Amino acid sequence: MGTMTSTTQESSIPPQFDMAFDYGNLTHLLPTNYKQTIRDWLQEDCPSFDYGGFVVGEEVSVATLYGKTAGVLAGVPFFNEVFAQLGCTVEWKLQEGEFFEPVAEVATVRGPARNLLLGERVALNTLARCSGIATKSRLMLRVVRKAGYQGILAGTRKTTPGFRLVEKYGMLVGGVDAHRYDLSSMIMLKDNHVWSKGSITKAVHAARAVGGFAVKIEVEVQSEEEADEAIAAGADIVMLDNFGCEGVKIAAKNLKARWAGKSHVLLECSGGLTLDNVESYICQDIDIISTSSIHQSVQHVDFSLKLPRPSSHA
The missing domain is CATH 3.20.20.70 (Aldolase class I)
Structure with a gap:
């Protein structure tokens, strides 16, 4: 997963996001060290005892990823790698680069409950910001193209230290x-x-x-x-x-x-x-x-990851 596909045939897409891109699989751009970066993020988030993980244990479960605000999906390879390092698998229901309206079922993640929650916040934070940048990039590109501009719209180097790879990736998914x-x-x-x-x-x-x-x-x-x-x-x-x-x-x-x-x-x-x-x-x-406005202080796309809720309580 990770290939952007055209979504212009879908009548539900708002006109400001109705643009088609097919750049192939952007995952192939990523350097091998991005996996170590994600390993460091996971270590930062749980440097010692995993108290919450102790509570939920190792029982295998399937969590659903929901898109709670409208946006362009971006950051799939980072999300995948977070959970791959934790022995979980991800099945996507949407394509990267696709616009969605809330509330959308975006993906499911399967693995031990403890590991699903270990990766939850790192994966969601990354996906939220990357998707926010892709969404803002797509919107501004639409504005300049509608105004007749045929040149290049670009981001800048005013990125977050340690998070540049994700932010630059989001710009590319957004089409800029x-x-x-x-x-x-x-x-x-x-x-x-x-x-x-x-x-x-x-x-x-x-x-x-x-x-x-x-x-x-x-x-x-x-x-x-x-x-x-x-x-x-x-x-x-x-x-x-x-x-x-x-x-x-x-x-x-x-x-x-x-x-x-x-x-x-x-x-x-x-x-x-x-x-x-x-x-x-x-x-x-x-x-x-x-412009740095497509990646600095952008509104994140809101996602949540939910494990199944029991039908009844003991």
């Missing part, structure tokens, strides 16, 4: 670009880098000397003049940071005209973009729109 994964993925030169080196040109040349041809260089700029310097120095991407919606459109148009036929540089806009204002920034001269 995850941007650079870490400091080694791309060279991004911000104002502090430039000020420390002395100029944009010096900073770009130093970055190219060590990054070589294989690593892209992006430069954050505050004016058209700085953008011109970055492009002339050999930057691959120029970020128009906090230009404002009209300023972005003017600067992007001027830069595309000025460098037509001379450079293949991409233009990115960022800074304060949200679901409420992103439409005002849209223009086809911008190649990339990046």
Whole structure:
């Protein structure tokens, strides 16, 4: 499980989530160390005695995973691995990337009762946040596509330490670009880098000397003049940071005209973009729109895991 499939044929899907993605099995992207990360999470949650587990014992049971708020399901491989490490099996009723309305039966988990409860909170927390990010990503992507934007919508590196893999994964399930994964993925030169080196040109040349041809260089700029310097120095991407919606459109148009036929540089806009204002920034001269609003402080999707309730009490 983990392959996103089209859900556009289902009439119950709200229009804002009616988008189809088929990227194959995203589980194949995950590094092998994610299993150790999950092992660490389980150890953190139960570092010594499992008092509740003692109460319920080892009798095999089947718990039902319910989706209690509307959202896009994301985080399946993490959920699976939590319970795999505890000797439990998961059977999914929905596909990853699928939108659901509450209350939905999302999956069943089978295993010893003690182990089901050992994994419950770690699995639910991960699924809730990953699904929340996928949901917000899908919603914002729908907004920009409906407004006619055909460029790239991307997240940022403003992720939670220790939880980046889950958050970046959620962006991909939601259909947006995850941007650079870490400091080694791309060279991004911000104002502090430039000020420390002395100029944009010096900073770009130093970055190219060590990054070589294989690593892209992006430069954050505050004016058209700085953008011109970055492009002339050999930057691959120029970020128009906090230009404002009209300023972005003017600067992007001027830069595309000025460098037509001379450079293949991409233009990115960022800074304060949200679901409420992103439409005002849209223009086809911008190649990339990046925002942290799809993964910072997003509303989690609410899930619960319930063991069978006895039909009668002794």
